[in-house]
Amino acid sequence: MKALNRSGGYRDRISERRVIKLSIDIKSGSMSVKVASNQFGFDSDKISFKGSVREATVLIGKREKPLKIKPEENILHTTSNRVTPVGEAVDYTWRSENSAGFTLTWTLSCLDHLSAVTLRASVTNGTDENVRLREIVLARSSSGALRCEGDPAAWLLSPISHEGRVGHLGQTLSSVNEDTIQMWKSMNSVIPFKLPTEERYNDGRWRSYKDFVTLYTEAGEYGTTMGAAGEPAADVRFDCKVNNGKMRLDIISEMSDVLLEPGETRHSQEVVILAGPYDEAVGTLFKWLGATHGSRTHQGPRYGWCSWYDLRWDITEETIAATVSEFHKRRDQLPAQVIQIDNGFERKIGDWRCNNKFPNGWAPLVREIRETGAEAGIWLAPLGMHSSLGYLGDHPDWFQRNAKGELEMEDNTWGATTYWLDPTHPEVQSFIREIVREERQEGFTYYKTDYNTISDRCRFYDPKMTRLQAYRTFYQLLREEMGEEAYLVACSGFTRGIFGFADACRIGPDSIDEWSSAHLPCTILQAIRATGKTAAANGILFANDPDVTYTMIRSQSEADRNPREAAGCRLTLDEWQTWHGFVGLLGGMQIISDPMEKPAYANGWRNFEILTPPAPELALSLHAGTDMNHQRFGFTAKRAWGDFASILLWNAEDKEASLALNSNRLDPLGKSFHIWSFWDEKYGGIADSSFATPLLQPHASLLLRFTPVAENPEQPIVIGSTLHISMGAAEIANITTAEHDLVIHLNDGGASDGKLFVYSTKPLVLHQAEACAVAGIEKANEAVWSIQIAERQKGKNQVIHIRF
Incomplete structure (x- = not known):
């Protein structure tokens, strides 16, 4: 069996099998993949991508003249199996040596259980001269090669990282250079660098993303996630040219002009293309990255x-x-x-x-x-060094420079330069x-x-x-x-x-x-x-x-x-x-x-x-991949004493608007819910997952707790808390209910004073409070009771014993 190595990589599980094929059709879960005549494409749910090619660019000679390396044959060379951090894969490798002495190797991996493929490649310098490797193009398509079913305006193209060039496939954005000019103009500043002249900077149809890009519709249920995976080798650039609802897609491993000596081989970054719901695909991608690049979560947030x-x-x-x-x-x-x-x-x-x-x-x-x-x-x-300190003169080779030897980047934030x-x-x-x-x-x-x-x-x-x-x-x-x-x-x-x-x-x-x-x-x-x-x-x-x-x-x-x-x-x-x-x-x-x-x-x-400590549950955008403003944001909390959901719904419009929850996240919790609002401490009655807010002011929100209605209507249940903004996830340690008793155990989370809200058809009476004070129990609404808590003694077992 093939096992992960210490860095999260992989070793071949079985020996390579040499085969000779001109074209190949592969089924990888819901994806249909075709490779023929140096062209790669796939079909998945509602997305079709056709006819991309592979190539690489090296810089040769003292003048570093660009030379494109393109396959001069289209023969499938080997197949092999491997185990990745997210499961088994089958590799199909094409290898071609061109007349200039360079070998381009391109590998397609299929992960059938994930409806996913990966692309990776390498370049071997078979010449007797040093060259520089600029980039390896894993897939370069023609205009309109990627098409999506339905209305282009229903498909959102977005990075995972924070980049501003987000929009649907029916849009043409302002160009990168236009955005740059306007940004510096708004700061009353002169642009401190030369604007690039390439088309992708001057044409608003182009959108370039680093390392990750997603394309989704229908609240993130259909689409694809593409991102860097595998061992860390190089930055990845996704160049997308959106034109009338169709898209050109180039997937490029940026090799940074690394030196490639005679006989040496350099590998690209591996890139994964996952078809399927946004949450599942992005979760798989991050799991893979955590295994190969590392993660640090043991210290938690501060x-x-x-x-x-x-x-x-x-x-x-x-x-x-x-x-x-x-x-x-x-x-x-x-x-x-x-x-x-x-x-x-x-x-x-x-x-x-x-x-x-x-x-x-x-x-x-x-x-x-x-x-x-x-x-x-x-x-x-x-990495910053102010010019007044003299290091630039004493150690000129310490600084980032381009191919011409010129200093790269400068900043006048702290006075020139x-x-x-x-x-x-x-x-x-x-x-x-x-x-x-x-x-x-x-x-x-x-x-x-x-x-x-x-x-x-x-x-x-x-x-x-x-x-x-x-x-x-x-x-x-x-x-x-x-x-x-x-x-x-x-x-x-x-x-x-x-x-x-x-x-x-x-x-x-x-x-x-x-x-x-x-x-x-x-x-x-x-x-x-x-x-x-x-x-x-x-x-x-x-x-x-x-x-x-x-x-x-x-x-x-x-x-x-x-x-x-x-x-x-x-x-x-x-x-x-x-x-x-x-x-x-x-x-x-x-x-x-x-x-x-x-x-x-x-x-x-x-x-x-009310923020401290951070909520133990981690919120997600409920329509991630399709809602650029993330107007539905929250989590579900699983507790032995009762599950619930804490969700923020907000109005991204500059005018009054209502917002429907429109999410299946509550389905595992139940069919009907008590709705309680954090900021105004109001009970909103009972609703189901089709809940919609009243009209909200521009940029206003409702921070809501959805608590499943109890099977026993006479059983009191906690439906809200103002002690912590998570509304019960961070400050309540346990709740027990007996025939006539409701006992609430608090931990040290949240504010020293606040209120708990309980739905009960019977009146509530304080029996005992330990390590805290109950200032009163009041009827807040029909069958809703407010328990006012103060003087919480942190570090002690805080218990509120209520009888009904």
């Missing part, structure tokens, strides 16, 4: 505070100390897990010693943070290790790494590394130097470069407290879209970090009176509740960034308490 949105560059030792002091006062009520110091403390980008705004150094603050019970966290951008280090250079690696070592010696154990810029055009110091390998090298050395127990949050986007090394991933843009903007990516709407798109990775590859939420909204008049408040929340109450609900149900990182020491924030603390 909750706490970071300085950025509160203080930005106005950070000082005194302002941090004031916030730390407030957390210290509340450590028994709300022990934060991390207090993180963000950008603004450093002397220069590249010189990570604290500046003169921290005259006493790190020792006092780190000690005070630890005394609150929290980890001390620090923000770093280890910051450039980016090459993480494959041994001296750069030593320099980065020293940065981390010094912060570790200062007592920091939580690291938020940002601006981890690695150019697509970089010619690395190590010419054998692809961009993906360089990225993973960088994160591997961070992990090695931080140690296994340190907590690493990667602000690098949803990239395979961090898998296996980062404990948490910033999956989207900055959650700046502005609802939306025509051209800026850093808004709450974009943060919601990113949270929904990537939710399936949460707890599978890492903890998802949606960026900060806010503990309250502030009026503009408050912002006008206090410049520090000007960076505060500019959201409406409805918009804030929608975002807070997303962060709360996600079950990922839960970080706030408000001036919590201010008296005005006394009421904000409870809105932090």
